[in-house]
Amino acid sequence: MKIGIFGAGHMGGAMIKGWVRSNNISPEDILVKGGKGKTAKLLQQDIPFLMTDDLNKFNEVEMIFLAVKTPLILPVINDLKKYLTQNIPIISVSAGVPVSNMQEVLGDTYPIAQAIPNTPVQINQGITGIVYSQSISNLDKIAIYDCLSLLGIVEEISEDKIDIFGTLAGCGPAFVDVFMEALGDAAVLHGMDRELAYTVAAKMVSGSANLMLETKKHPGELKDGVTSPGGTTIKGIAALEKEGFRYATISGIDTIMQSYK
Numbered sequence: 001m002k003i004g005i006f007g008a009g010h011m012g013g014a015m016i017k018g019w020v021r022s023n024n025i026s027p028e029d030i031l032v033k034g035g036k037g038k039t040a041k042l043l044q045q046d047i048p049f050l051m052t053d054d055l056n057k058f059n060e061v062e063m064i065f066l067a068v069k070t071p072l073i074l075p076v077i078n079d080l081k082k083y084l085t086q087n088i089p090i091i092s093v094s095a096g097v098p099v100s101n102m103q104e105v106l107g108d109t110y111p112i113a114q115a116i117p118n119t120p121v122q123i124n125q126g127i128t129g130i131v132y133s134q135s136i137s138n139l140d141k142i143a144i145y146d147c148l149s150l151l152g153i154v155e156e157i158s159e160d161k162i163d164i165f166g167t168l169a170g171c172g173p174a175f176v177d178v179f180m181e182a183l184g185d186a187a188v189l190h191g192m193d194r195e196l197a198y199t200v201a202a203k204m205v206s207g208s209a210n211l212m213l214e215t216k217k218h219p220g221e222l223k224d225g226v227t228s229p230g231g232t233t234i235k236g237i238a239a240l241e242k243e244g245f246r247y248a249t250i251s252g253i254d255t256i257m258q259s260y261k
């Protein structure tokens with residue numbers, strides 16, 4: 001499978017790493033168009049993918065991912081369409097540019113998708129939400145799905161739910177990172193070595209997440225299993241709730257959602 005990708009920054013780079021790490025796609029089957037910065041060139045030193053500024057070369061790939069910043073998606077598509085001699089599926093991973101906006105540039109029948117992955121795709125443990133254009137063929141859908149599945153779970157969702165999906169799955173890792181950093185700081189405050197503190201925090205978060213996924217238990221039930229009556233955990237939970245822990249989390253997601261309007 002030959003893949004084209006515009007942008008090898010945080011998201012594009014994470015996808016490239018995941019594809020190569022999956023052992024299903026070799027670096028020479030990935031064609032990258034970078035920006036003016038050095039991000040793609042730097043990554044190429046570790047992963048020897050092909051790089052080009054010649055947009056004609058994108059006629060040789062099976063699908064083209066766009067991982068440039070949101071405001072650049074439509075200008076990039078507008079430029080690219082002049083060079084494509086066939087309807088090669090275009091998948092934007094950008095938050096905030098719906099399929100309908102891309103259709104305005106490419107037309108209603110062009111095969112398009114908006115996919116929102118997250119950074120864990122680089123270790124093949126991502127979750128990607130995807131919306132396909134209505135007229136896209138089943139063959140194109142399967143090819144795109146297969147390609148993204150190499151990076152983790154893929155969920156097809158409706159266009160009206162892609163923003164909340166992207167907020168939860170795509171922005172969420174940063175929430176968890178801040179949480180783990182704060183946990184680490186708290187442990188350091190109490191004398192734990194910082195490196196060990198971050199390892200413990202990350203292992204605790206991944207173990208708790210896996211427990212919920214494997215047991216399919218409600219998170220409240222899992223929490224109840226940790227909070228012994230009169231014990232230490234419930235004291236900590238009470239302090240978190242006093243500081244508005246849940247509301248702060250809901251507010252973080254809600255603020256991102258308001259920013260799409």
Ligand SMILES: NC(=O)C1=CN([C@@H]2O[C@H](COP(=O)(O)OP(=O)(O)OC[C@H]3O[C@@H](n4cnc5c(N)ncnc54)[C@H](O)[C@@H]3O)[C@@H](O)[C@H]2O)C=CC1
Nearest residue numbers: 007009010011033034035037039067068069070094095170
């Ligand atoms: N970072 C994340 O975790 C996620 C990002 N996204 C989406 O991915 C998109 C990119 O975000 P990031 O990777 O975080 O930004 P970034 O700034 O790290 O990467 C963008 C890359 O595009 C390159 N670029 C600029 N103009 C270009 C052009 N004309 N042709 C080819 N490459 C060009 C830049 O040099 C840069 O390396 C955004 O639209 C964002 O919504 C979606 C889900 C998660």
Ligand SMILES: O=C(O)[C@@H]1CCC=N1
Nearest residue numbers: 095166167170171172
């Ligand atoms: O912060 C951003 O705009 C992107 C969208 C999803 C995750 N990062």
